[in-house]
Amino acid sequence: MNAKEILARARQENRAVLTEIEAKQLLMQSGINCTDTRLATTKDAAVKLSEQLGYPVVLKVSSVDITHKSDAGGVKVNLKSKAEVENAFDAIMRSCKAAMPTARIEGVSVQGMAKSGIEVIMGMIKDSSFGPVIMFGLGGVFVEVLQDVAFRIVPIEKSDAEDMINEIKGKKLLEGYRGQEPADVACLQQMLLKLSDFVNTTPEIEEIDMNPVFAYKDGAVVVDARVVLSTA
Ligand code: ADP
Ligand code: MG
Numbered sequence: 059m060n061a062k063e064i065l066a067r068a069r070q071e072n073r074a075v076l077t078e079i080e081a082k083q084l085l086m087q088s089g090i091n092c093t094d095t096r097l098a099t100t101k102d103a104a105v106k107l108s109e110q111l112g113y114p115v116v117l118k119v120s121s122v123d124i125t126h127k128s129d130a131g132g133v134k135v136n137l138k139s140k141a142e143v144e145n146a147f148d149a150i151m152r153s154c155k156a157a158m159p160t161a162r163i164e165g166v167s168v169q170g171m172a173k174s175g176i177e178v179i180m181g182m183i184k185d186s187s188f189g190p191v192i193m194f195g196l197g198g199v200f201v202e203v204l205q206d207v208a209f210r211i212v213p214i215e216k217s218d219a220e221d222m223i224n225e226i227k228g229k230k231l232l233e234g235y236r237g238q239e240p241a242d243v244a245c246l247q248q249m250l251l252k253l254s255d256f257v258n259t260t261p262e263i264e265e266i267d268m269n270p271v272f273a274y275k276d277g278a279v280v281v282d283a284r285v286v287l288s289t290a
Contacts, residue, residue: 059083061083061084061087061088061260064076064080064083064084065248065287066179067263067288068080069287073109073122073287074264074286074287074288074289075122075125075284075285075286075287076122076249076284076285076286076287077097077098077120077121077122077164077167077193078095078118078120078127078167078282078283078284079095079097079120079167080285081266081283081284081285082095082280082283084256084260085256085283087100087202088252088253088255088256089252090121090249090252090253090280091277091278091279091280092112092266092279092280092281092283093116093170093172093247094111094168094169094170095167095168095169095236096111096167096168096169097120097144097164097165097166097167097168097288098117098165098166098167098168099164099165101143101144101147101148103201104117104143104144104147104165104166104168105140105144107168108137108140108143108168109140111168111170112170113137113138113139113167113193114135114136114138114170114171115137115143115169115170115171116133116134116135116136116137116168116169116170116171116281117133117134117137117143117146117147117150117166117167117168118132118133118134118150118166118167118169119132119133119150119154119163119166119167119221120163120164120165120166120167121154121158121161121162121163122162123160123161123162123165124154124158124161124163125159125284127282129157130153130154130157130158131149131150131152131153131154131156131157132150132153132154133150133153134146134149134150135171136171136224137171143227146162147166150166151163153256153258164221167200167213169205169281172272172279172281173272173274174272175241175272175273175274175279176196176197176232176238176241176273176274177196177197177198177230177270177271177272177273178194178195178196178197178232178241178246178270178271178273178278179193179194179195179197179201179267179268179269179270179271179278180193180194180249180250180253180266180268181193181265181266181267181268181269182212182253182257182263182265182266183265184264184265184288185211188211189211189212190209190211190212190257190258191211191212192210192212192214192250192253192254192257193207193208193209193221193229194207194208194222194226194246194250195207195226196226196228196231196232196250197269197270197271198270200226200228200231201269202228204228205290206226206228207226208221208222208223208225208226209222210222212254212257212258212287213254213255213258214250214251214254215251216247216251218250219246219247219248219254220247221249222250223243223247223250232246232273233259239274239275240275241273241274241275241278242274242275242276242277242278245273245276245277245278246271246273246278249271249278253266253268262287263285263286263287263288263289264286264287264288264289265284265285265286266283266284266285266286267283267284267285268280268283269282269283269284270282272286277283
């Protein structure tokens with residue numbers, strides 16, 4: 059489905075929140091690299107997709123009602139066999155139903171296990187006076203506890219993308235820390251520019267959250283994405 063169709067379907071179903079699969083499709087169409095993520099509505103389909111993608115894989119609950127998938131027991135990573143996928147499918151269904159009995163669950167998403175990298179986040183929120191604002195930060199504790207994030211008003215230029223990455227306090231972590239490989243900063247800048255373009259040309263989006271993005275020595279990939287449409 060193209061971007062227009064994805065947005066139209068959500069509207070038709072009266073949904074403001076896109077699934078991870080839809081969110082990644084939109085981002086991919088804007089040139090932002092995401093893990094190839096597909097929907098399986100049954101356990102057998104999850105196994106079939108896992109075999110197509112190749113092990114190890116990740117299974118996640120697919121539900122527009124579940125925002126924090128891991129909190130609901132809805133994420134199982136590094137699954138290496140048919141049996142592990144089957145067990146993960148059952149475990150995800152069991153714990154998500156227990157955690158959120160009224161959630162509409164369409165199945166699970168299946169994606170390849172991305173190799174670990176430096177975790178960063180990117181996103182967009184709409185500010186009541188400035189309009190769409192792009193966000194960049196390091197992942198995990200850095201954003202949650204230290205609030206180490208940079209913001210810029212859309213549209214941004216290359217120099218803004220550079221500045222955003224330069225101004226975060228934990229920037230050293232991107233330069234290769236304690237033997238860790240450095241992050242491909244040029245690629246992260248490009249992703250911010252593509253995000254800005256996408257936001258600028260898609261005014262019906264209220265919020266984007268790419269958390270985490272894994273940054274590597276060469277390239278980067280979005281492993282989780284959430285998109286919320288405006289309801290106005
Ligand atoms: P949540 O809704 O809880 O944010 P995520 O999709 O972000 O769920 O998954 C939780 C964690 O699982 C991520 O922060 C990441 O560390 C790991 N993870 C998710 N998808 C992948 C993947 N494709 N490859 C490797 N790790 C992943
Ligand atoms: Mg996440």
